[in-house]
Amino acid sequence: MIDTLRLTAEEAKRQLEAGEISGAELFAAYLEAIGVRDEELHAYLHVCADPGGDGLPIAVKDVIGTKGVPTTAGSKMLEHYVPVYDATVVERCKAHGLRVLGKTNTDEFAMGSSTENSAFGPSHNPWDPTRVPGGSGGGSAAAVSGGLAPWALGSDTGGSIKQPAALCGNVGLRPTYGTVSRYGVVAFASSLDQVGPVAKNVRDCAYLYSIISGRDANDSTTVDVPVVELPAGDSLKGLRIGVPKEMNEAEGIEPGVSAAVRVAIEHAASLGAEVGECSLPRSVEYGVACYYLVAPAEASSNLARYDGARYGLRSPGDDFREMVMNTRHDGFGDEPKRRIMIGTYALSSGYYDAYYGKAQRVRTIIRREHDAVFEQFDLIVSPTSPTVAFELGAKVHDPIAMYLNDVLTIPSCMAGLPGLNIPCGLSEGLPVGLQLIGPQFSENTLFRAGHALEQALAFDVVPARLR
Amino acid sequence: MSTTTTWEAVIGLEIHVQLKTQTKMFCRCRNYFGDRPNTNVCPVCLAFPGALPVPNRRAIEETIKLGLALDCTIAERAVFHRKNYFYPDLPKAYQISQYDEPLCAKGALVVPAADGDVTIRITRAHLEEDAAKNVHVAVSGRLHGATATLVDFNRGGTPLVEIVTEPDIHDAETAKRFLQLLRQTVVELDLSDAELEKGSMRFDVNVSVRPAGSDELRTRTELKNMNSFNFAAKGIEREIARQIQIYEAGGEVQQETLHFVPGDEESPPSRSKEEAQDYRYFPEPDLVPVHPPDELIDRLRGEIGELPGARIRRIADTLSFYDADVLVTGGLDRLWSALVAAGADAKEAANVLANQFVATGISPDAVDAVELAQLVTARSEIPRGTFDEALAKVGDEGFSAAPYLEQKVVADAGALDPVIERIIEANPAQAEQYRSGKEGLIGFFVGQVMKETGGRADPRVVNERVRAKLSA
Numbered sequence: 001m002i003d004t005l006r007l008t009a010e011e012a013k014r015q016l017e018a019g020e021i022s023g024a025e026l027f028a029a030y031l032e033a034i035g036v037r038d039e040e041l042h043a044y045l046h047v048c049a050d051p052g053g054d055g056l057p058i059a060v061k062d063v064i065g066t067k068g069v070p071t072t073a074g075s076k077m078l079e080h081y082v083p084v085y086d087a088t089v090v091e092r093c094k095a096h097g098l099r100v101l102g103k104t105n106t107d108e109f110a111m112g113s114s115t116e117n118s119a120f121g122p123s124h125n126p127w128d129p130t131r132v133p134g135g136s137g138g139g140s141a142a143a144v145s146g147g148l149a150p151w152a153l154g155s156d157t158g159g160s161i162k163q164p165a166a167l168c169g170n171v172g173l174r175p176t177y178g179t180v181s182r183y184g185v186v187a188f189a190s191s192l193d194q195v196g197p198v199a200k201n202v203r204d205c206a207y208l209y210s211i212i213s214g215r216d217a218n219d220s221t222t223v224d225v226p227v228v229e230l231p232a233g234d235s236l237k238g239l240r241i242g243v244p245k246e247m248n249e250a251e252g253i254e255p256g257v258s259a260a261v262r263v264a265i266e267h268a269a270s271l272g273a274e275v276g277e278c279s280l281p282r283s284v285e286y287g288v289a290c291y292y293l294v295a296p297a298e299a300s301s302n303l304a305r306y307d308g309a310r311y312g313l314r315s316p317g318d319d320f321r322e323m324v325m326n327t328r329h330d331g332f333g334d335e336p337k338r339r340i341m342i343g344t345y346a347l348s349s350g351y352y353d354a355y356y357g358k359a360q361r362v363r364t365i366i367r368r369e370h371d372a373v374f375e376q377f378d379l380i381v382s383p384t385s386p387t388v389a390f391e392l393g394a395k396v397h398d399p400i401a402m403y404l405n406d407v408l409t410i411p412s413c414m415a416g417l418p419g420l421n422i423p424c425g426l427s428e429g430l431p432v433g434l435q436l437i438g439p440q441f442s443e444n445t446l447f448r449a450g451h452a453l454e455q456a457l458a459f460d461v462v463p464a465r466l467r
Numbered sequence: 468m469s470t471t472t473t474w475e476a477v478i479g480l481e482i483h484v485q486l487k488t489q490t491k492m493f494c495r496c497r498n499y500f501g502d503r504p505n506t507n508v509c510p511v512c513l514a515f516p517g518a519l520p521v522p523n524r525r526a527i528e529e530t531i532k533l534g535l536a537l538d539c540t541i542a543e544r545a546v547f548h549r550k551n552y553f554y555p556d557l558p559k560a561y562q563i564s565q566y567d568e569p570l571c572a573k574g575a576l577v578v579p580a581a582d583g584d585v586t587i588r589i590t591r592a593h594l595e596e597d598a599a600k601n602v603h604v605a606v607s608g609r610l611h612g613a614t615a616t617l618v619d620f621n622r623g624g625t626p627l628v629e630i631v632t633e634p635d636i637h638d639a640e641t642a643k644r645f646l647q648l649l650r651q652t653v654v655e656l657d658l659s660d661a662e663l664e665k666g667s668m669r670f671d672v673n674v675s676v677r678p679a680g681s682d683e684l685r686t687r688t689e690l691k692n693m694n695s696f697n698f699a700a701k702g703i704e705r706e707i708a709r710q711i712q713i714y715e716a717g718g719e720v721q722q723e724t725l726h727f728v729p730g731d732e733e734s735p736p737s738r739s740k741e742e743a744q745d746y747r748y749f750p751e752p753d754l755v756p757v758h759p760p761d762e763l764i765d766r767l768r769g770e771i772g773e774l775p776g777a778r779i780r781r782i783a784d785t786l787s788f789y790d791a792d793v794l795v796t797g798g799l800d801r802l803w804s805a806l807v808a809a810g811a812d813a814k815e816a817a818n819v820l821a822n823q824f825v826a827t828g829i830s831p832d833a834v835d836a837v838e839l840a841q842l843v844t845a846r847s848e849i850p851r852g853t854f855d856e857a858l859a860k861v862g863d864e865g866f867s868a869a870p871y872l873e874q875k876v877v878a879d880a881g882a883l884d885p886v887i888e889r890i891i892e893a894n895p896a897q898a899e900q901y902r903s904g905k906e907g908l909i910g911f912f913v914g915q916v917m918k919e920t921g922g923r924a925d926p927r928v929v930n931e932r933v934r935a936k937l938s939a
Contacts, residue, residue: 065517083517084515087517187516220521220754301551305560309558320616349745349747
């Protein structure tokens with residue numbers, strides 16, 4: 001009997017290689033778990049048949065293109081769209097023998113923090129199905145925590161990997177911008193989008209990152225990446241950890257979240273890390289505002305291709321203009337429409353300098369502020385999300401409250417920096433996420449620190465109600 | 468306005484040239500559009516979700532090379548921008564183009580003229596991707612007169628260089644000569660076929676007029692779709708005249724675009740109001756800025772030979788300016804130099820090339836200059852028909868002038884006189900009429916002699932001898 005709730009990718013790989021289980025048995029075990037629990041969790045939008053082979057199964061967020069397998073981006077616009085090519089990350093997974101289990105739910109075009117913006121209905125948190133799994137990559141996080149996939153691919157623009165990982169109690173990495181190819185990933189905000197791994201522990205996360213990262217001839221923003229080291233030790237000796245005041249004392253951080261994060265920081269100190277306070281005042285104050293100009297601006301352009309002419313939804317009209325208007329009216333939900341309007345406005349002549357131009361200048365300030373902190377510290381820590389998983393429906397009518405959920409993840413995304421979420425405890429019976437942020441290309445440091453803390457914290461990743 | 472005002476035209480040009488790279492600007496599709504529609508396409512140039520652009524290095528290099536030939540400053544940092552608008556031929560709904568940081572800026576092209584050089588400043592030369600091709604067709608259906616638009620994406624995403632001039636041109640002739648010279652430059656640098664008929668070179672012309680001596684810039688109109696240089700010159704002239712007429716009648720010129728009917732110079736252009744489009748330009752986040760290294764620029768500069776403008780000026784020292792201009796802009800001057808080097812007379816060679824050779828449609832590259840030089844030199848000594856026959860074959864593999872040169876013209880009176888005498892004897896009635904004043908009959912006799920000698924007789928000598936014999 002394969003316990004998909006506990007089985008890590010590393011252990012599954014070992015069992016496969018030792019011949020203790022077959023590839024078919026493993027894939028079937030996940031399909032069975034999906035059959036049992038996905039009606040409640042709705043982590044998947046599409047489940048695949050076993051393509052055969054002995055590799056590990058993997059779940060893929062539905063903004064990541066998969067050849068021959070529907071890729072909807074959580075939108076009616078792409079409800080029946082089937083890509084003719086694999087995204088580079090999927091190609092690399094397949095080259096490692098990985099088998100796609102299915103496509104996981106997402107807020108429409110990855111715009112949201114709860115999956116409630118999915119045109120196909122929200123996913124539910126495996127710890128408490130009345131609560132959201134976070135977003136936009138709530139489907140991938142719920143699949144991993146719910147035992148419906150050993151690991152998964154997510155995508156992160158302003159927190160869409162780290163925040164769901166925090167709310168579902170698993171490990172998620174948003175890599176350094178440029179280390180993972182975006183080719184074949186439905187674009188939301190090109191200068192921020194990054195694909196990354198979601199896993200049950202840091203070693204699995206690092207291993208999956210090693211598979212998907214590296215320069216890609218099809219994405220000119222990618223670069224060569226340092227060799228990934230699987231973390232093993234439990235010492236943090238010599239590591240300088242900064243605790244940014246504004247990110248740990250921000251208004252709206254729940255006391256239970258603060259408490260769990262404080263305990264994690266104490267563990268870090270007892271493992272030998274030098275912990276000190278630091279400050280990122282402008283990054284925190286202006287990060288969200290800046291993000292909600294840059295991301296919608298790019299989105300307004302990236303989503304312009306959905307015109308009904310070549311693929312996806314087409315709502316007919318008497319001429320091209322009318323067809324485009326009807327298609328976009330019918331195909332996009334409220335959130336993409338809201339962001340397209342904000343972004344179009346921000347780029348308009350006469351407003352460009354005041355909005356998009358200024359946001360880009362603020363972005364430079366945010367980057368420099370982080371650079372300065374990393375002259376003194378190897379990494380910084382804070383809660384990933386100010387709150388634990390909230391109830392479905394709690395914020396759907398208040399976009400600003402939803403946007404503020406990302407206040408702690410957004411600044412480092414704007415700076416292009418890597419961030420790792422690890423679960424660090426419970427508050428009100430729900431997981432609390434600890435965010436580790438490092439300078440560019442510091443993934444190995446994040447893995448090392450994350451792994452050591454994970455051992456010390458001994459968090460049980462299986463949702464209490466499912467044990 | 469007083470009717471004594473003299474007017475000056477102010478003309479600026481915007482030229483698009485399709486680069487003939489192997490592949491498209493941002494994907495690996497073949498850069499070729501004679502194929503069946505929508506066969507040279509991929510997820511990138513069809514703008515499928517997730518597809519990303521990767522710039523064509525070759526296209527960037529060629530744009531820099533053109534920039535150098537136009538004496539531009541090459542940017543240390545060039546940026547691609549997105550130009551956003553919805554149109555069926557634009558699958559991403561944005562064109563990747565360049566905005567405020569183009570690859571090449573602040574250049575000049577010196578256009579030689581008979582009465583001195585004219586310097587036209589180049590504002591910028593930048594690289595962008597071309598749109599696909601819309602084909603509007605009628606469809607039979609329930610709706611009477613319904614039409615559909617088909618899109619051929621083979622052209623979509625092919626590399627296009629845009630060259631913009633300052634409004635430094637003041638007459639249609641200079642505009643035409645600038646375009647000819649630019650075209651020849653592009654062709655010689657081997658960047659593009661630059662064929663107007665095929666659309667691989669296209670241009671828009673901005674025209675306004677102002678009182679001579681003033682430096683104001685009045686409302687301009689934009690002329691589009693003129694697909695020949697002569698057409699352009701004529702269109703510009705007419706537009707200048709139209710605008711002057713409006714001002715002299717006390718009216719105002721409206722800012723509008725005049726769309727000509729390609730290939731039809733006589734049809735009046737259709738007019739459309741210029742709509743203020745907001746393209747919402749912003750830096751293309753899928754691409755990183757281009758930093759052309761100095762070594763690259765030096766290498767490209769080294770690959771540029773003597774440019775057409777310089778050659779016109781050099782050749783005009785030997786020939787007339789007109790001949791030099793025709794030879795160079797016609798791509799004939801290298802062959803001309805080779806003919807002169809092989810011993811042909813400079814003027815004679817220029818005449819043959821510019822008038823007769825060009826009409827044969829033979830590529831100058833296919834010609835053995837030594838053989839053609841012999842032909843040029845012997846032109847007056849061989850019959851015209853023979854010369855034409857030889858010229859038509861001068862591009863053939865292994866062409867030799869020798870057999871044609873043997874067919875010398877017969878100009879020797881001693882050889883022609885017996886023939887002439889025989890013909891006069893055989894036609895006594897005509898000879899009598901001539902002698903009694905009907906001098907037009909000379910042509911009859913000359914024709915007979917030419918016929919008898921198989922066209923090889925020198926008509927000048929025949930004429931002279933026939934007169935002499937008839938008067939004897």
